[in-house]
Amino acid sequence: MLKFHSVSKRYDDGTQALSEVHLDIPQGQFCVLLGSSGAGKSTLLYMVNGLVTPTTGQVEIGGKALNRANMKSIRRTVGMVHQQFNLTPRLSVAMNVLSGALPFVSYLRAAAMWYPRVLRERACKLLAEVGLSPEHLTRRVSELSGGQMQRVGIARAFMLEPQVLLADEPVASLDPRVSRDIMVLLRDEAKRRGTTVVCSLHQPELAVEFADRIIALKGGKLIFDGTPEQLVAAGLDSIYQNNESKPAPSHSVPHVTPQMLEALA
Amino acid sequence: MKPLSPPLPKDWQLTPPWTAKHLLIGIALLALLALTGSRLEMPRMITEIGEAIGYSVGLTEKSPVATGLARIGHSIFPIQIAEVTEISRIENFDRNHLPLFARIEIQETKTAHLNTDTLQMETGVEKKAVLVEPLGYLKIVLVKMVETLEIALWATVLSILLSIPLAYYAASNYSPNKLTYFLSRSSISLLRSVPELITALFLVLAFGFGPIAGVLALALHAAGFLGKFYAEDIENADRKPQQSLEAIGAGKLKTLWYGVLPQVMPQYVAYNLYILDRNVRMATVIGLVGAGGIGQELKGRFDMFHFGHVGTILVVIFITVLLLDQFSARTRKKLL
Ligand SMILES: Nc1ncnc2c1ncn2[C@@H]1O[C@H](COP(=O)(O)OP(=O)(O)OP(=O)(O)O)[C@@H](O)[C@H]1O
Ligand SMILES: [Mg+2]
Numbered sequence: 001m002l003k004f005h006s007v008s009k010r011y012d013d014g015t016q017a018l019s020e021v022h023l024d025i026p027q028g029q030f031c032v033l034l035g036s037s038g039a040g041k042s043t044l045l046y047m048v049n050g051l052v053t054p055t056t057g058q059v060e061i062g063g064k065a066l067n068r069a070n071m072k073s074i075r076r077t078v079g080m081v082h083q084q085f086n087l088t089p090r091l092s093v094a095m096n097v098l099s100g101a102l103p104f105v106s107y108l109r110a111a112a113m114w115y116p117r118v119l120r121e122r123a124c125k126l127l128a129e130v131g132l133s134p135e136h137l138t139r140r141v142s143e144l145s146g147g148q149m150q151r152v153g154i155a156r157a158f159m160l161e162p163q164v165l166l167a168d169e170p171v172a173s174l175d176p177r178v179s180r181d182i183m184v185l186l187r188d189e190a191k192r193r194g195t196t197v198v199c200s201l202h203q204p205e206l207a208v209e210f211a212d213r214i215i216a217l218k219g220g221k222l223i224f225d226g227t228p229e230q231l232v233a234a235g236l237d238s239i240y241q242n243n244e245s246k247p248a249p250s251h252s253v254p255h256v257t258p259q260m261l262e263a264l265a
Numbered sequence: 266m267k268p269l270s271p272p273l274p275k276d277w278q279l280t281p282p283w284t285a286k287h288l289l290i291g292i293a294l295l296a297l298l299a300l301t302g303s304r305l306e307m308p309r310m311i312t313e314i315g316e317a318i319g320y321s322v323g324l325t326e327k328s329p330v331a332t333g334l335a336r337i338g339h340s341i342f343p344i345q346i347a348e349v350t351e352i353s354r355i356e357n358f359d360r361n362h363l364p365l366f367a368r369i370e371i372q373e374t375k376t377a378h379l380n381t382d383t384l385q386m387e388t389g390v391e392k393k394a395v396l397v398e399p400l401g402y403l404k405i406v407l408v409k410m411v412e413t414l415e416i417a418l419w420a421t422v423l424s425i426l427l428s429i430p431l432a433y434y435a436a437s438n439y440s441p442n443k444l445t446y447f448l449s450r451s452s453i454s455l456l457r458s459v460p461e462l463i464t465a466l467f468l469v470l471a472f473g474f475g476p477i478a479g480v481l482a483l484a485l486h487a488a489g490f491l492g493k494f495y496a497e498d499i500e501n502a503d504r505k506p507q508q509s510l511e512a513i514g515a516g517k518l519k520t521l522w523y524g525v526l527p528q529v530m531p532q533y534v535a536y537n538l539y540i541l542d543r544n545v546r547m548a549t550v551i552g553l554v555g556a557g558g559i560g561q562e563l564k565g566r567f568d569m570f571h572f573g574h575v576g577t578i579l580v581v582i583f584i585t586v587l588l589l590d591q592f593s594a595r596t597r598k599k600l601l
Contacts, residue, residue, distance in 0.1 A: 051511075071514070072514045075512065076513065080513065082505070088506040090527040099515070102513070103513055103516070
């Protein structure tokens, strides 16, 4: 469904963000990306909807290789959830969600902010699913809590009825409880629709709990690809260790133990 | 006596927050002011204002400035509110159907003329019937003021319409290419750099006396102002919402409408209110060059030395600007 054919990315300033990444993600899989800051997680995600173009290699979605010509049509099939939610603060909740379907509406309708009935119904249904109530519809996004904002962000992302959903650290600015709720929501919404998800996280315990498959990057290279159980068996040291320098003190490394897994289950 | 604590090392020293360099800059600025001041007769201004103040409190014998001002004051007050028209000049005058509150008066004017037989000056009294409308002139001025407000309103609307495309092409992150960016930035600078009064002067030549020239002159200048500020707000708007819309392929215009406009709306409303306010004040002025509105009336009366009428106009302008201030302060508060 989603394939990376030995993609590499070298930014203009010379940073080698990704090197030779091979990946094949089947439809409906919930895939979590782990890796320390600067490992290349965002770079990999942005390649799927063309916000970043690979220096070499190719990204393929549903059998079609992403290029300049089909960029617009492919972007319509890829939803995205962001760490900072990236909603428009002074716009209402309803308008933010509806704006997720902007590629499908005419300029006139977009300008008048009057969407076709199907889309309005889809927006309401999604907002109900993510746990908001009718009185939130007309409220400004800036008046919501962080957790509620990410719920709106998820509803907006599903407006496209995307084949692939990208989530770049969707819970990085939320507290642990709300983070878990949001992850549950993200997984359930995706599973219900059979959406393929690629989600980067900084919380290995959430990755272990929610992922079908975990992929770890380090210095732009793929260093782990397997099931949560395999990750727990392998341990996290290799992912979060400082590169060439002396190994970091063990207490600073988050460690998932089988006991933790049980506690979460 | 023993010191409470050991003396601090030498490098603990507080110096004033200015240095010799600041002093030199200050002296240079003063010198510049002194030089330009003498070229502009600033010393004379100061002495004459001093004289005028002295005269008004009885310290100075005479002051040309004070007497001049007093003369203007006397001729402006009482302000002229009534309109007096000679009946013989009114076409189709009907004594039985006078306008509301109007009355007919007989005015006597002393005349002097030369008797050609005796070659002596003779004085006589001439009687004229005049129509007096007690609030007539005030009404004329108010109508002119309304016209002025209409000019300002249209100028504001036109300038907003003009500045939207200008701003789009002048925002570096939305302009399609360098050329469109450069062209719209330069037209914005050009529009802003030409004062309304000068544009109006030329437009009066093109469109003739009247409000068209006024509306266009104000709109062009304001479009430059709004274009610049709209564009800068678009550039400085938070990138995050825009990025998320670009990522799903929403396109530039829709991204602007949903990702930028809601963010910048409060500033835009403030700019537009400022422009409306400014246009009302400028619309009273551009009439001086014949571009319509109350300024045209003002100039006419001023040139005929009808200072009572000028007074009425000034009072009406003053009250209008005062009310407008209130209006825009309130709208701003409500909309933000
Ligand atoms: N636009 C850019 N220009 C130049 N270098 C960049 C750019 N974006 C990212 N990088 C660099 O590429 C590397 C990978 O960045 P990336 O954002 O993909 O990491 P990440 O894993 O998402 O990190 P984080 O967990 O902090 O979000 C980093 O070294 C980063 O500094
Ligand atoms: Mg990142």
